[in-house]
Amino acid sequence: MADGDEAHAPADIATPPGGGSTPDSPVAAASPVAAGSADELGAPAHLSPSSASAFEQCPRRWRFRYVDRLEDPPGLPAVVGTFAHLVLEHLLNEPAKGRTVDRARALAASAWPEFTETTEFGGLGLEADGVKAFKWRVWRAVEGLWQLEDPAAVEVHGTEQRVTVELGGVPFVGVVDRVDVTTEGLVVTDYKSGQPPSAAYVAPRLQQVLLYAAAVRAMTGQRPVRARLLYLIGPRTIEVEATDEATEAAVGRLVVTWGEVERRLAGAQFEARPGVLCAWCPFLDRCPEGRRDLEARVADGWRPVGAPGLRIVA
Ligand code: SF4
Numbered sequence: 001m002a003d004g005d006e007a008h009a010p011a012d013i014a015t016p017p018g019g020g021s022t023p024d025s026p027v028a029a030a031s032p033v034a035a036g037s038a039d040e041l042g043a044p045a046h047l048s049p050s051s052a053s054a055f056e057q058c059p060r061r062w063r064f065r066y067v068d069r070l071e072d073p074p075g076l077p078a079v080v081g082t083f084a085h086l087v088l089e090h091l092l093n094e095p096a097k098g099r100t101v102d103r104a105r106a107l108a109a110s111a112w113p114e115f116t117e118t119t120e121f122g123g124l125g126l127e128a129d130g131v132k133a134f135k136w137r138v139w140r141a142v143e144g145l146w147q148l149e150d151p152a153a154v155e156v157h158g159t160e161q162r163v164t165v166e167l168g169g170v171p172f173v174g175v176v177d178r179v180d181v182t183t184e185g186l187v188v189t190d191y192k193s194g195q196p197p198s199a200a201y202v203a204p205r206l207q208q209v210l211l212y213a214a215a216v217r218a219m220t221g222q223r224p225v226r227a228r229l230l231y232l233i234g235p236r237t238i239e240v241e242a243t244d245e246a247t248e249a250a251v252g253r254l255v256v257t258w259g260e261v262e263r264r265l266a267g268a269q270f271e272a273r274p275g276v277l278c279a280w281c282p283f284l285d286r287c288p289e290g291r292r293d294l295e296a297r298v299a300d301g302w303r304p305v306g307a308p309g310l311r312i313v314a
Pocket of ligand 1: 058060061272273274275277278281282283284287289290291
């Protein structure tokens with residue numbers, strides 16, 4: 001998945017205070033109704049990087065997914081990311097010298113049968129050609145790691161570590177793909193299997209790993225020195241010094257988002273924020289604003305390849 005924080009069962013980095021919630025269920029007492037008071041909607045239990053990002057992109061979609069809990073199945077890129085993350089998690093848990101390309105291939109082969117039984121993979125409904133393309137895409141991502149670093153030289157502190165903590169008063173959860181030990185200190189790493197962002201989107205993408213750095217610090221008492229995004233397909237490393245200033249700015253933005261979430265819940269109003277992503281939104285048929293926006297784009301000749309929304313407005 002675009003985000004590794006919600007991919008699969010992680011290990012706790014420390015005992016979560018009052019844990020038990022999952023990143024996929026940020027609303028404690030969600031209501032199935034489409035509108036209602038704050039009490040009916042319930043208060044959100046926490047934000048994860050992906051739920052915060054989803055809210056910032058479109059509050060209406062956030063509500064459909066996290067309050068009404070309507071189905072929002074992961075698309076192909078997210079499922080590719082899930083399997084690539086799984087292979088890399090197993091690989092980095094191997095003894096350092098054993099972290100070879102051949103070992104990664106063997107780990108992928110052994111994990112594959114069980115992975116094909118998951119609803120996430122099954123939901124893609126791939127035919128034989130699609131499965132073949134899926135495997136190649138995963139493998140391209142896994143092999144990309146060796147172009148970014150030598151995994152045999154990494155000293156792993158932990159992989160797939162759950163963080164559950166309050167940041168700036170906001171209950172925050174997430175799953176950190178990897179924390180490394182370096183001579184300078186801890187380094188937080190998140191794998192990405194999508195394309196690297198353009199310059200304008202680098203800062204928003206770093207928000208996630210800076211929040212993880214803040215969470216690791218809050219839970220362990222050790223401040224990571226750096227936070228990294230490894231774009232396995234590209235490939236490209238994007239990193240930032242996890243200074244107090246950088247992490248505080250990321251936490252500040254989380255606080256603002258949390259306040260916006262609470263404000264929408266209090267008013268039971270979640271405005272639509274139409275844009276190109278409406279073409280891939282699973283709730284397009286419930287959202288007149290998004291539908292109108294997509295119809296206008298299509299009327300102007302826009303035809304995003306493979307976008308499911310085209311079937312609705314066609
Ligand atoms: S269709 Fe567009 S505007 Fe409507 S909920 Fe989905 S993303 Fe938001």
